[in-house]
Structure formats: C-alpha cells, structure tokens
C-alpha cells in the first residue's frame with residue numbers, strides 16, 4: 366500500500382502504522398501462539414523470561430540529573446487508579462483563546478463522539494507549546510535531559526470515560542514500550558505534521574533518544590495513537606482493550622502511556638529481527654521515567670505483546686532483565702499521572 370510504503374520510507378515503525386493501515390490481520394495473536402513461556406500465555410506484561418538478555422552497547426551518558434539524587438528502592442506494587450472517575454465526568458469549559466484543541470484542559474471526555482473531520486483551524490500548525498509541568502507534575506524547570514516537542518493535536522486525542530457503546534471504563538493505566546525503527550528526527554517530523562486522515566494520525570507520549578534525553582510529545586492526560594489493533598492481558602488473565610472509534614478495532618490506547626526508544630541505526634530496517642540494542646542512557650532514562658508513573662511491573666508491556674495485527678515486533682533487542690533491574694533502583698512516585706483531571 367502506498368501509505369505504508371511512504372511511512373516505512375520515513376523510517377517510522379510507529380505503532381500507529383496499525384492505525385495508518387486500518388488493517389485487521391488475523392494471523393498472529395501472540396497470546397494464542399504456542400509458546401514455551403507460560404508467563405506469556407498468562408499475561409502480556411513484561412517478564413524476566415520474556416526475552417533473552419542482550420548485550421548493551423558501550424555508549425553511556427550521564428543519568429538524568431534528578432535521577433542521580435534518588436535512592437534505590439523496590440518499585441511499588443500497588444495498583445494504579447483506574448482512569449475512569451465519576452468526578453471527572455463533567456462538561457468541558459468553553460474554548461479559551463486560540464487553543465482550539467483545549468490543550469489546557471486536563472480532563473477526560475465522557476465518551477467518543479461520532480467521528481468527524483477536523484476543521485481547517487484545528488489542522489493549522491501549532492503556534493504554541495505546553496509547559497513541562499503538563500507532562501510531569503514536579504517539573505518546575507526543564508533539566509538538560511528533558512524537553513517538550515509537542516505533537517500536532519491531530520495526531521492524538523482525548524482519553525474517554527466510556528467506550529463507543531457507552532460502557533463505563535475502569536482500566537488502570539499500562540506502559541507500552543516501543544522503538545522508532547527510524548531516526549528521532551523522522552519520528553518528530555511525523556508527529557508534528559498535521560494529519561486530517563485518521564489513517565495517518567500517529568504518536569507516542571515520549572521519545573527517548575540515544576543519549577538518554579527525554580522528549581515529551583503528548584501529555585499523559587491525552588490518548589496517544591501508539592497502537593492499533595491491540596489487547597492487554599492482565600495478571601488475572603482478563604483481556605483489556607477499548608473501542609473508541611467505530612471504524613477501527615479496539616486498542617489499548619485509552620489507558621496506555623506509550624514510550625518509545627529511538628532505534629540504533631542498524632535497527633532502521635523494520636524487517637530485521639534484531640539490532641545492536643539500546644544505550645545504557647536510554648535504559649536509565651526509561652526506568653527513571655516509568656518509576657515516576659507509579660505503574661506496577663505487571664502492567665508494563667511491549668507493543669509486540671499487545672499487538673493483535675501480527676505486524677508489530679517492537680522493541681526488538683530489548684534487555685528485559687537489565688531494564689527491570691534499573692527500574693527497581695528508582696523509587697515509585699505519581700509525578701506522571703496517566704489519566705485525567707490532574
């Protein structure tokens with residue numbers, strides 16, 4: 366397909382390709398495939414048995430500034446609060462100023478509207494950005510490791526309190542890990558470009574560059590279009606997925622926080638099984654960031670594990686044991702709120 370070729374040419378693996386394509390491949394349900402790993406059958410959460418260790422590249426850059434001050438503690442196991450909250454089910458205030466996207470509003474929307482095209486005004490290039498505090502509540506100033514490059518709002522949406530059929534949603538947040546399968550620059554170019562075609566709307570919440578720099582692109586209160594046809598199987602073996610658009614399969618996007626590692630250059634070929642992996646700085650920033658969401662390990666997963674299209678394998682060459690070790694070295698907090706009303 367032309368669109369697919371176009372985006373592969375751009376070097377973006379992005380989960381949103383599923384959305385891009387709108388295809389419904391039924392081949393590979395990773396959870397139903399015969400697997401020697403019982404943990405994968407039980408849950409789509411990350412597991413120490415999930416992948417074999419991968420050697421880390423030697424490139425190593427300093428930890429995020431504030432990370433170096435933190436002491437080692439075990440990650441919290443307490444379940445995160447569900448996104449749905451009755452007190453949030455209020456009507457939104459009138460639009461303010463030129464912010465036709467109401468980016469200043471942090472609440473959820475009650476339920477999806479009938480799909481509609483975006484107006485010319487809504488598709489205009491963004492003339493403003495958001496402060497770092499909209500991405501991490503304790504971030505009064507940016508560190509050298511953190512910055513905001515806001516995706517165009519046509520590439521992300523509201524989080525909803527009910528699905529398309531009106532059913533109340535109670536999903537606690539999950540973290541979904543990705544890789545870009547292309548350069549940082551190509552990913553940012555794609556996310557900041559206005560898209561009126563739903564098939565072309567894609568985004569992650571955060572990109573983590575090779576040197577460990579964290580770039581926030583979609584506020585955690587909003588729904589990044591990171592995965593198309595997808596399901597999260599929780600530790601009770603319940604399948605979690607939300608249909609927010611009648612024209613597309615259900616996905617995890619409504620309760621997901623999508624984080625993407627920038628791929629190494631030898632990983633730009635999406636057909637390759639693996640590559641040289643990610644830097645220690647990337648793992649350090651990823652662990653530091655996820656600890657700030659307070660999301661428990663059993664709700665951290667990968668695009669590959671939630672994908673139901675059979676086409677997603679990212680993040681390839683991901684070292685699960687090393688990542689979990691680093692994650693457990695940071696105290697869990699709620700600095701990054703994956704939900705609404707914050």
Ligand SMILES: [Zn+2]
Pocket residue numbers: 378379380381542543544591668677679
């Ligand atoms: Zn992905």
